[in-house]
Amino acid sequence: MKIKHIISLSTITLLLMTGCVDLNYSEVQTNDKEWVYSMPSAVSGLVTNIYAHVRYDLGEFNGAMKASATDESDYAISISDIHKFYNGGWSPMNPFDFIWVNNYAGIAQANNFLEELDNIYLSLEQYRYNVSVRPYENLKKQFELFEYEVRFLRAYLYFELVRTYGNVPLVTKVLTNEEANTLTRTAAAEVFKFVIDECDAIADKLPITYEKEPNQDINRVNRITVLALKARAMLYRASPLFNTENNPSLWLAAAKANKDVIDFAPTSGVEMGKYAELSGEKNYANKEVIWVRGTGMPEGWRMNSVENFNFPIGVENGESGNCPTQSLVDSYEYKTGENQGKTFGEVWPGKSINLSASNPYKDLDPRFAMTVVKNGDVWPSYTEKEIETFEGGANASPIYGATTTGYYLRKICDPSANISTNNPSPKRHNYIIYRLGEFYLNYAEAIYHVTGSADSKGDFDMSANEAINVVRSRSDVKMPSFQGDDPNFLERYMRERMIELAFEDHRFWDVRRWKKGDRFFASVATANLTKSSNEVILNRGELVRGWNNKYYLFPIPFTEIQKNKKLEQNPGW
Amino acid sequence: MIFLGTFVQCQSTSDHNEDALETSITMVYPTKVVTGQTIFIIGKNFNEVTEIVLPENISVKDFERVGFNQLSLVTPAGMRSGVVTIKANGSEYSSPNEITAVTPKFSTIFPKEVKTGEELTIKGENLIEIQQVIFPDNVFIDAMHFKRKSDTEIIVVVPSGTIDGEGTLQIVALSGDIITTSPFSIEVTDEPIEEGKVDPITPNTIILLDYEEHGGHNGYWDNGWGGNTEIATDPETGNIFLRVTGDLNNNWIINCNHQANIDATWPWSVDDVENYMVKFDVLIPPGVDGTAAKGMQFIFGDQWNYWYGDNLLPKTTDGEWMTIRVPFTHWNLSGFLSFESGTNGLFGTVPAGVCFDNLRVDPM
Secondary structure (H helix, E strand, O other), X not given: OOOOXXXXXXXXXXXXXXXXXOOOOOOXXXXXXXXXXXXXXXXXXXXXXXXXXXXXXXXXXXXXXXXXXXXXXXXXXXXXXXXXXXOOOOOOOOOOOHHHHHHHHHHXXXXXXXXXXXXXXXXXXXXXXXXXXXXXXXXXXXXXXXXXXXXXXXXXXXXXXXXXXXXXXXXXXXXXXXXHOOOOOEOHHHHHHHHHHHHHHHHHHOOOXXXXXXXXXXXXXXXXXXXXXXXXXXXXXXXXXOOOOOXXXXXXXXXXXXXXXXXXXXXXXXXXXXXXXXXXXXXXXXXXXXXXXXXXXXXXXXEOHHHHHHOOOOOOOOOXXXXXXHHHHHHOEEOOOOXXXXXXXXXXXXXXXXXXXXXXXXXXXXXXXXXXXXXXXXXXXXHOOEOOOXXXXXXXXXXOOOOOOOOEEOOOOOOOOEOOOOOOEOEEOEEEEEEHHHHHHXXXXXXXXXXXXXXXXXXXXXXXXXXXXXXXXXXXXXXXXXXXXXXXXXXXXXXXXXXXXXXXXXXXXXXXXHOOHHHHHOEEEEEEEEEOOOOEEEEEEEEEOOOOHHHHOOOOOHHXXXXXXXXOOOOOX | OOEEEEEEOOOOOOOOOHHHHOOEEEEEEOOEEOOOOEEEEEEEOOOOEEEEEEHHHEEEOOOEEEOOOEEEEEOXXXXXXXXXXXXXXXXXXXXXXXXXXXXXXXXEEEOOEEEOOOEEEEEEEOOOOOOEEEEOOOEEEEHHHOOEEOOOEEEEEOOOOOOOEEEOOEEEOOOOOEEEOOOEEEEOOOOOOOOOOOOOOOOOOEEEEOOOOEOOEOHHHHOXXXXXXXXXXXXXXXXXXXXXXXXEEEEEEEEEOOHHHOOOOOOOEXXXXXXXXXXXXXXXXXXXXXXXXXXXXXXXXXXXXXXXXXXXXXXXXXXXXXXXXXEHHHHOOOOOEEOOOOXXXXXXXXXXXXXXXXXXXXXX
């Protein structure tokens, strides 16, 4: 069995004590440097600490996912911070600086590690003849990868920063406070180039798999993971937010980089898996997964917070959480029947649907049922109760915290997790960072922009249609193929991407890089269900959120600009 | 458990320390460098740097600025060991550490006798920037396809297509220099079977028979026609495949000619069959001995020229699907081969219980 790349964390506690923060850089540590670098286990711990800065969004806003700042979902708790992304509560004073703070802290640790490489290799040599610690050859094999793992992680953290803020200070050394206070922002194109150059430099130095490596216990970055970072970075660099002059060569480069991931997948043992297996306790074993981030302590991987946050109100301890929107449901196509190929929204455009007289959910794309819980579904299964999302129902308004959209979230939740107080069964959760399906979609988008045709392969051996059809033809989906040179291909592609990657922290960023915030995020459709004596009616509703183009990039935190006047603010903030 | 704390003292933000603006080099990285390698000069205030001077006074003016504090350059031929100096505003600033110019060296190779598909380890020094290994008969393996690479060893899988017999490897350094290894012996074998692995269907796959219904061709047409087979459906995935229900003795196992009924996006022929392999997926249930399958022969385009014999199937697949692969070079084929007309299939003796699916042709 292929070993997956799960980062197990928290064996080492990172203690941040920041008085005033200058990018969180400091060389001051509670442990003596010589001590740290003289201990192989401590050196290994430093690397683990940097891995710990790989974020995951299984509800990083106290249960709310960034999906709920998009048209994928709405967060049921009205006081959640997630609503600030669109209700005026977002500002340089309230900057949502979690990426800035976390990533620069990780980068500082990476820079520190790389500056100490000589000491690190010296510490290894001290153990050449000391078999009591662990076999030297095994230690050596681990140590010789650390340098490249750390460079990958630094590049990964920079990619997140550049897609969040655009221009950001690009720093590859440990800074003094004085230096930190003189930093300027590096052009986004240059930061992208750094990320891509780093990937090119390190990819062949990391192993294809860790199956024969001594440090497979903590699963780490491998070769295809590096290709994946490069490919995603190149897609972003080619997209309208960053490719302001629509340079076609950037799309071509993005197509090639994403095709490289697809072509390298068989070598890595990566292949398309089942959609249903992207959720649940064993999703890390899905063959499609390239890199996942495990959560929690290694000894106690299991937790119930994802289910606590997202199981419906009315289920003991359920908080409703991230509720899929009607906008999302409207995007699913019918797989079979007379409406095959049409979307839910196209077939049911009216203001209301009589759910008792017809079943509009029948024959929908199987991914719908694997993502969304609707009225009448038994969910979670251990309750053996049908969900009631109609007004006055067991899981609906007027109960405080009930769904605001008419639906509940199934994807990412473990259906076998029991969150009851007396009989809990916490489950292991792994956050998927990269999986093969994304790269087929990335490639489709890029090659379409190169050729202008969904059917053309350009200089490659795969058209946009063919790439998308690989995703749609997985064994538990088997949706009809994309065919022909559809003039509305991009529309259909964006829909396909929304569905396939729903609740995987893509939509928030995709709509921004496409610069389509006003179109997709300004308002979202919802469903309000009512029940009379024998009829359930779905009435369409709308949540008006508004959009401001300054939202395309996050504001630089005011506290940082206060300390360093050379850090210019992003437009509009 | 380690507590790594970072603590930043509060600083006045209006009074910048002038030292922060003074040019200096913190480090040069990496410290061991081969010709053609990119080295990074880390430090501060590089805005005015116009020239980098490498040891032995090698001047480099074609370098790159990266972000706030980094310069990078590709090391030229003739590199020597020593400190690195940068020039800015008429002043020179030297690196606190030295770089060491090294060249890749080969020491040994093992095992001395190896089969295709097996791992071969190359030992030496300064191998981390090796770009390619060339097997006899010009079979190239790029660094991206090395199993592992470090400063002291490279592990590669011996590729099919190389020679059968004694040969040497050529190791291509970043500079383009080539190092030749000591001789070793290669035995070319058929493509090894990786147990428990199913190759994906890709856009380049030519599917000959997948048992799904196409254009009216369903289980009735796709069944083996030799008796003792059934078309079965996996209740979990909906996948349709063929199951041998009783022993098949010297009879049809896979037999279909439904090419015309598939709205296929692939061609029904290849121009360079030597670069392709035929594949099918097989599932051998626990308790069934796959080696009882004997006298196997493939049929392509109605031609019975593709004898394989015994040992096409493994003893077991532990109840899981796995892909069987046979390169067309097994029959010394090259050039054009068509699957368009007549029957494509498999004939032979197979024990009851064995399941088959996805007879196909894939690029190597």
